[in-house]
Amino acid sequence: MILLSGVLLLFLSWISLHGEAAAESCRGAQCHGKESADPRPCTGAHCPVGRHSRPPRQFAPTVQGRAAQVVGSQHHAHQGSPRAASEVHPAAHPQTLRGTRIAAPELGCADADCAAPGKHVQPTNDTRDCRGIECRLPLRIRPKARAKSCVGEGCVADPEDQLPPVHLSDRAAQFLGDFPEFGYPSSELGGAPLGVQLTCDIKPGENEVPSEDALILHLQLAKGQEKLVEALRAQQMVIRDLQQKLADQQEALLSQQREILEQQRRMYEQMDVVKAQYGLLSDTVKQVSFQGLQGELQSYFESHLAGLQSQARSHLQKSYAVHKVDMDSKVMDVIGEAHFPQPLLGCPSPCGPEEFCDFQKDPPQCVKCTMCPPGFFLISQCSPTADRMCQDRDECLELPNICGERVKCLNTPGGFRCLGVSEREAVMGLCGHDYFYNQELQECQACSDCDGEPVTVPCTAISDAICNPLSESQLSQAWGATVAVPSVRTSGGHIFPGLQLNIRSKQSTDLLSNEAGQVTFLQHGLVWLDHNFAIKHSCRNFLQVGMRLNGSQEEEGRDLSGVRIEQPDGKYFQGVSISSGVEVEPNHTLTLLLRSPNQYCNQSKDIHVYDVTAPSLSLLWLSHDTGAVAMSAQMSLLSHYQTSYRPTFRMTSVSDPYMISLTHDSRGIRFTESGVVKFVLQQALYSMGHTCIREGFSLIAYTNHNGTGQEATQAFKTGVNYRDTSITLSGAVNVDSGDTLSFEITSPSQCNIRYFGDSTGISMLSLIWIPSAVSSSLSATVSRTGLPFGAVRNKPLLFQQISSDTPQVHLARSGEPHSRKNFMFHEKGTANVALNLKLIHSCNIIKLTLHQVGGPGRGGQGQAGPVAQQVSGYMPEGSEWASIGLRASFQVQNGTAVYVTLDCIRGRVNQITHEGGTNISILWIAV
Template identity: 85%
Template sequence: MTTVAELCRGTQCLGAETGDPRPCAGAHCPGSRSSRPPRQFNPATQGRAAHTVASQHHAHPSSPRAAASDAAHPAAQPPRSRHGGEAAGGSGRRMRAPEVVPAGCTDADCAALVRQPQPANDTRDCRGIECRLPLRIRPRARARSCAGEGCGPEELPPVHLSDRAAQFLGDFPELGYPSSELGGAPLGVQLTCDIKPGENEVPSEDALILNLQLAKGQEKLVEALRAQQVVIRDLQQKLADQQEALLSQQREILDQQRRMYDQMDVVKAQYGLLSDTVKQVSFQGLQGELQSYFESHLAGLQSQARSHLQKPYAVHKMDIDSKVMDVVGEAHFPQPLLGCPSPCGREEFCDFQRDPPQCEKCTMCPPGFFLISQCSPTADRMCQDRDECLEVPTICGERVKCLNTPGGFRCLGVSQREAVMGLCGRDYFYNPELQECQACSDCEGEPVSAPCTALTDSVCGQPSESRLSQSWGASVGVPPARTSGAHIFPGLQLTIRGKERIDLLSNEAGQVTFLQHGLVWLDHNFAIKHSCRNFLQVGMRLNGSQEEEGRDLSGVRIEQPDGKYFQGVSVSSGVEVEPNHSFALLLKSPNQHCNQSKDLHLYDVATPSVSLLWLSHDTGAVAMTAQMSLLTHYQTSYRPTFRVTSVSDPYVISLTHDSRGVRFTESGVVKFVLQQALYSMGHTCVREGFSLIAYTNRNGTGQEAMRAFKTGVNYRDTSITLSGAVSVAGGDTLSFEITSPSQCNIRYFGDSTGISVLSLIWIPSAVSSALTATVSRTGLPSGAVRNKPLSFQQTGADTPQVRLARSGEPNSRKNFIFHEKGTASIALNLKLIHSCNIVKLTLQRAGGQGEQAGPVAQQVSGYMPEGSEWASIGLRASFPVQNGTALYVTLDCIRGRVNQITHEGGTNISILWVTV
């Protein structure tokens, strides 16, 4: 049976003041060991503890309501020991105050109620800061309030504010001090360093003081920062003021500079006026000084002259400081001459060396001279000879001595044949009489009737206004790589350099601009060695006026030979032009590889590489352009189908019913060119090659008019082209066929880029004629061929304007002789077998009747492709001819030999003559 002493706790227990000797036994007596297990986390327990804290917070311990609550719920929280719940002291046990039985509780049920199981978060008797104090100075335990008859009057000791706060915090276990499991110090003492962030602990007095000091320090820091902000704002304001002052100073400086520039302009204008005035005044002043000087000394001179000679002494000229005065006798002395009687015109100067001074035309610097000083009103233009030997030390080669001459140079020991090969270079020609290279004439702005060649100078002449035909030639170059836009992909414009000036066109910025209406036939001989992938394409483009767009006239593809040898191709086109139409040459590549390629070499021939034949509309000529069909595959034989893109007179020229031929209504001469792009597959293509044949059909009978041969390629893009001139009658048709070897697959292309196109110009027979020929069967050069002329055999009918030299005449079967003045256009194709490194085919003019001999056109080719049986080379050109002009063809093989030249299909020459 539980005694009262077991339930009594606090200061009001029995015997507390009377000294009752009865011992106290039970779990709640002092010195008893707590049987509560170590505290562990229990959510249910935490919930109940929170409820208990809330109830204790609302009921003060000293109030009657709280006492009643304590009487109804006598359970107390167990102590939270830091070492497993052991009591204080050396054994680690903590003493509990004796339990007190509530008033009015006398039966066993009440005692059993007191002995109910205590919750895990029971309240401790020791609360507040005194739990941290030693036992000897710890204040006495305060008795809980007692309600009922057994309780005496309540006497509470004075409570300090800190104790009251500690007591209040002790009533809440969640806000109390941590247990030993959570890192608390033993013996109920907790250090400042033991406080962990996140725990709701009450700081000590030192901590409160430190917090106050930190708060004061923060306030001071904030005040210091505010003061610094004020200083910074002041500095910013000062900086802004300084910047404003600097800007104002800069504005003032700019205004001063502007005023200074204005003053300088005024000074310059005043200086110009002053200089003009000084010139006039100085001339007049000098005149006055000279006059006074002569007057002062004239008396002595006259007396001496009378005494010695007794006759008038005439001084005709006296040159003093470039001012001329005439002294003629005593009566007219002195008589100053200020200059020419009238002001000289433009490009004139006053020649004081004449008597009297006269205006003379300014001298033009001759070819081979360069300008030193321009022409002025008082002095002629000054020129100096150009020293070509000094400018180009290797102009004559490494072993040949160069001698400078006025307007040219001389290579000692060089023959005329070597000079024909282009030794003199561009803008120079070889003079056989002086045996030296001389600069070509510029014609001083006049039209050039004949361009400068390797052996002839430029021929200057005024063209007639009623011309029916006219020709023009120029050289072509590749722009330097450093030039902007100098990329072969997607297109590079070649530079056309023409020295000849005619009234039909102007040559500026590397392209030709037409100035008159008419029909134009264009030819371009092009030789290049490259290592670009796939192929290169050279073509012609005509850019229309502002209302029209440009279009591609023609294009020829140059296959890839891996940079092993030169390839010579010719591209031609016929088109109708109008004023302001411009013509340009383009070099294209299908990829960007060629832009970085350094193995791109253009062979610079000694003759004009581009030429044109202009025909007036008064001739009645008609032009037509047609395209081929697209992407067709053929074997052995292919007849192209045409689609007309432009024709100037559809009555004269039209297509046949199957679109495979061209029909002509009236008789005349047809100048044509067919260019077909293709892609071949098969080794037999390389061995046997392709042939392009032109047929004329008259009254149902077809006849081969001309043929061109092209070496085949395997898995490569290339082009085959044929150009010539044939005579046709009314109702005749012109058709074409491309033959290839068996087991050779070919893809033919056709589009609007000009790679597969037919161009032709029909000219009435009244103003034109045509002659065709092939090489003769005998007398063909072979072996080591060096500039040997070719012999020909005429195949077409005779014409009164041009013929082949007959037997018994000089250079029979070699020279083509013209018997009437006009313009000639020649197309030559040659099929041969050779082992030459370089093959040159040159059209030569024989000298006679005021014409100088020399090359007119030239084309170059290289090695024969590996695996091929035949090779081909051809050239095309237009130039003026006179009555008696003779032309012949030479073949030159460098480092190799010519084995055979065929006289059958693939070798031919056609000559078109048009009156002027």
Template identity: 80%
Template sequence: MLLVTPVLLLLLPWVSLQAAAEICRGTHCSGAETGDPRPCVGAHCPGSRSSRPPRQFNPTTQGRAAHPGSPRAASEAQQPVRGRHSDGSASGGPRVKAHEVLPAGCVDADCAAQVKPFQPINDTRDCKGIECRLPPRIRPRARVRACVGEGCSSEEGVSQLPPVHLSDRAAQFLGDFPDAGYPSSELGGAPLGVQLTCDIKPGENEVPSEDALILHLQLAKGQEKLVEALRAQQVVIRDLQQKLADQQEALLSQQREILDQQRRMYEQMDVVKAQYGLLSDTVKQVSFQGLQGELQSYFESHLAGLQSQARSHLQKSYAVHKMDIDSKVMDVVGEAHFPQPLLGCPSPCGKEEFCDFQKDPPQCEKCTMCPPGFFLISQCSPTADRMCQDRDECLEVPNICGERVKCLNTPGGFRCLGVSEREALKGVCGHDYFYNQELQECQACSDCDGESVSSPCTSITDSVCGLTSESRLSQSWGANVGVPPARTSGGHIFPELPLNIRGKERIDLLSNEAGRLTFLQHGLVWLDHNFAIKHSCRNFLQVGMRLNGSQEEEGRDLSGVRIEQPDGKYFQGVSVSSGVEVEPIHTFALLLKSPNQHCNQSKDLHLYDIAAPSFSLLWLSHDTGAVAMTAQMSLLTHYQTSYRPTFRVTSVSDPYMITLTHDNRGVRFTESGTVKFVLQQALYSMGHTCIREGFSLIAFTSRNGTAQEAMQAFKTGVNYRDTSITLSGAVSIAAGDTLSFEITSPSQCNIRYFGDSSGISVLSLIWIPSAVSSALTATVTRTGLPSGAVRNKPLSFQQISADTPQVRLARSGEPNSRKNFMFQEKGTANIALNLKLIHSCNIVKLTLQRAGGQGGQAGPVAQQVSGYMPDGSQWASIGLRASFPVQNGTAVYITLDCIRGRVNQITHEGGTNISILWVAV
């Protein structure tokens, strides 16, 4: 609009002149005073339809005023251009409204009242903009615009020109410029009577049209509908949220109910356990065989059923609740129905079982046990089996094969490269491992997995497992024993130190936990422990056995042996034994203690690692009819060369079968059978003669008033020392026979015998009917005994007792005659050996070997170690005791090994003997 303005201003004078010349004709034109008689014809003549009356009129005076009725006044009233006169004065006269302008031909105002007001119509151009859509009564009136352009020039030549009537188009162009129009009237009319679209400014003169009002109403209604729809959606969302909260609350309540049910189930299980404990105590008092086992199995099955029902109930309830919630809340896979849950085993799996989902359909499988030489990674669960991993022995035990021998790990064992079979027999594989001759490597001993161990693991043979039978009469079990590591470098063993029994964890007879045995069946038990130690403790050490009725009650000591002080110069081998009646939940432990606090565990104790099991037991069922008795020695003090102890019965399972003699110095038996016994006596000796000749403990059997020596044990003497002497063996007796003991010593040796409640002076024995037992006694031969540098040489024996159908000594002409003891029936055997000799060996080893053949496994069964002979002693002694299973055709023999020294003499009487007890299985 600004670019077109100069051109329009230039054309205005020419357009005005042409319009005046061509259009205006007649007497009423602006030049009428010139005398032109022609009437006024044209668009600008007064009264013409094409002329549009101005909305305001500003008369100007130039020294005089025009007559209202003159043609000039009418022409000036129609003139739309406002400006300054030639004299330069502004048109400041009074404003007259449009309806006050007198029409042509009227002289006064009365004339104007009779004439209808003139309303010209803009025929040249219609209105533009949104105001054309509005009714005339509400159209906005344009504001008065200031005069801008050439028409407002103040020059005299221009002001003196006659008034120019502009066309409507020129007026429309001039109306586009706000500074070039007339000022707005009081009624708001637009200059020149024309208002263009560009005249409408937002916020100033916009007036909503009918369509705009209708659109506005429709938008308002649409907004109301949208608000209503949003409110409805909010209500639906709140309902969904409330439903979800209700579902969550229901799920939480169901989970609380499940927890309450589980808690009540556990409370019921605790009540059942408490009832089971009370019933178990009652069964202990009744002591009826088989009743406790049946009740235990019944309650265990009942508890297992309760646990399985609880698990199945919890799984089902959780699955059902979870399905309900998930089906209501969401569709996981976008399908119409929730996918079916994972199906498990048709019935809950029992104990030591898991559900194998890899099978179709899933089935309950028994949990696998970790093979020997593997360790457990994860336990068996209801949905997964156990996981095991091979144990790297070469990494766990450095220098297990020695410093110069390379170790190679194998599945379930290890291999020492370059080790021969002869070296393997010495126990190079270590504890719980045996040398496999076929693979030529060390393999872990087999675990019988709850079955009975018919043959324990040896240095070259694996364990032999036997089936458990309800009618089993006897059973054996063996293990190694070690001293637990010291917690502190200065740890004292006063008052006692529990030894660690390192056997299999659990069998049907007993369980081994934390180095303590817990018996699981009723019966009679014979216990043997071979112990080799070198110590520097003051005075003496005492190794003993203890049996506890329960954890609350204080246990009783079964037996004890004292080991005198040799100032740590050599190893001493001792054997401790006991026989006792046991019941379920009885616990057994081996103890080592010192009478003072000056014995240091880490510095003063040195145990010899024996390759064969050092601890063994023989279990006898009550079905055998065996009777056990325990008696203590009297506390009288004697200083005599010959001492016959007197007894006081502590316990006896059948007083009719076993009684004491009238003087309490012997034990009488009512019926014939086999007697396994042990006597342990503590004493204090004074005199050098005691050291040279030592002590002897002799057992006698008396029949019809005639006494006969059954066997004898020798003990090296000591001076001003506490020590013990012990004797164990097995003899056959007839009805009415008695068993008595005697201790002999040199005439110039003063000895004090005493006892206390620690079991150091105790007599233990078990009588077994001859129908299920037998005994054999032998001693070494007079000739052919090994002497000199003895290396693993077998000993030759001479049988003393009569032959038995179950065991005998190999005769002349048979392989290994007079060396092998042959078993001809399956059963359980117990061997007690005493050997008296003179030697200069640093270490003396006495080993009980099992011979191969007929499916048997060769290897050591038991071993005992002793060291130097004490200075001034003429004789020394060594002995061992062990229990082990035998088969028909099993053969055993005894070997002697001298390390760094020689064997000078072995006596064939007075301290050397072997007794073998056989019991049916």
């Protein structure tokens, strides 16, 4: 048996040696087709490569410290090409196996179990025909054929037959060659090599995956990756669809908002038209004094306006409800979808927290979100793609009894209106908390919410809150100009239709412009005007000088005031002063007019104007930030009196009826808060009787405080007989809350006087109330001693202060420089001076001049200059007293002083009275 085994081993070795030598020849049944009877497998270089034949594995001679790496080819080469076979199955590079459990390989043939070489072998799925370890080795490293080693005790090893020692790395390579799992896969897997890699990081007992499971895992991962890609593509399609839906929804919302805004604009336009028509009709009705018709028309138009507003509001609410339903239905299509990090195409950069992307602009850009106005409540907050939406608050529904049980409430945008309620009831607090009465709209409006900003002026019953601090612009400003009569173009030059006087000034300002002999205002505010005019004429009847304010080129304008100059038969100059207070707007123009009631007045022959050296027209402008209030009123059209006359007033305009109102008998003006009142009253009259000339007329202003009346100021006017003339009084007086201001005209007995007026402002009252916080006033009369008399040439007048001192201005006291002469200013501001002087003189011309020391443009404290000047002539024949006065406005600085001088030309001054008819009032206003 031992001998037979040895022979068998030698035979096998010989077969392997000859097989190596004849590797290039093709033998076997597969070499010649199916007809061959040779059952042996195909061997040799020319054998075709198939699923049942594989090239031998090649191993590196050594393995250096890493796990074996068996890599299968991933190229699909042609099966019949030898080169493809060699490329598809590259040689594996075995390395040292550490910590890897390998299944026991199926070793080659041994002893009696081996089959005969010529025995027919039935083909199976496993095509590994070569069963020895030598078959797995490359040709260059295969061991030579040798006899079977001796087994047993009696065997002696042949030295020539001893094999060289095999290294551990070679032994590992031999073992790797015997393991089919690390070589090529079985035919069931398609003959494709596996991509399984064993690394040294794998520890024994961890992450051990058989080769077949690794392949299955690899295929599952590939399929899962394909599914993931498909799912991502489907999600991208969904994202695009959702973005398109959102874009469509935004476009729909924008169109809805545009429709709502357009409807609101149309509604407001209709309301404005109705209000304008109602205002025009109301003014017409007031002028013709149809009280009953006015009430009926007022109720009709208010009901019509209420119906129009209700229809517009219901239409707007219906349209908004429809749009809201459509919007909700569209928004529901995308509820539950994922949020997208990328914004929609629109604004180039993300908008801020209080901004939204306005798609109406081209290109879209970020716009600041609007705030809900007072009287509106919030519907929707501001979003990155839409502005916030506000809704008008219906106060009539929220507070049913806000106007009382019997008074109808009408809702308005931002407020409400109580129908049939007078202004007096409204300004007494009917509007309630957080509302104020708007005089222009004649309704209650919601107070402004400052929203964190400082409140400069809180909301009151008749004024809205002021949130911003007072602007740095000036509160007051003064401007002066000279006035001249235009040259005569023709030989006649009748002035009956009216002659416009030329206003000329070198002083430029941003307040107004002076062109074509008139003044055009550039800013809105309150204006006080003073004009000193001296003329000698021989026109039949009288002349009238006045002020006219034109709103625009299309409007006719209105006369602010007018003063009549009686007929003196051309014997002496007459000096008159005309004043007025009015509220102006930009582009309003002011003109001065000289008129005659008939055609018997020739400009070239009958008129001689005295050219004074100082500006004859002065203007005091007040900003609305001062809180000043302007009022004007007219007197009765015709009345006859022989005794004292107390005029009754009919208010024509007032900027704030809460602050200024008429008394119950319409003979006085009542003030709600304390302040300073600058006023002027001008009354036209016609007198008959010789006593009228001798004693003249006096116009007195009274202030009534808590039932106690006190004379504030007084003016004297020389009397006339069978002549038309005017008496005027201007001054400034302090008033407290609840005080009233009234007037009285005294005349001598047996003097018949006819008081009348017309639309030219010849009988009117004009005043401006200024808060005490920005203004002050001082009153004085001439001193009892030290007054000039006799031949007086530019002598200063001395005064005695009547009112209390103010921090801004005072009369120089004893011990101070220019005692009783200078009025000293201690703060920068704007001043207005009104001076009335009652005296007896025989001067041909008497001049009264107001000088300023240390003012703007005066060049220092020591240099003086005239601010205003007035001229008068002889005393009328038969008169006991004469009068002269002037008025002016000018800028002052800290340290500015003013004083008054009297000049008599060709005559003398006999007496100046310190009692009624002589006074000076100074008004100071902060800049």
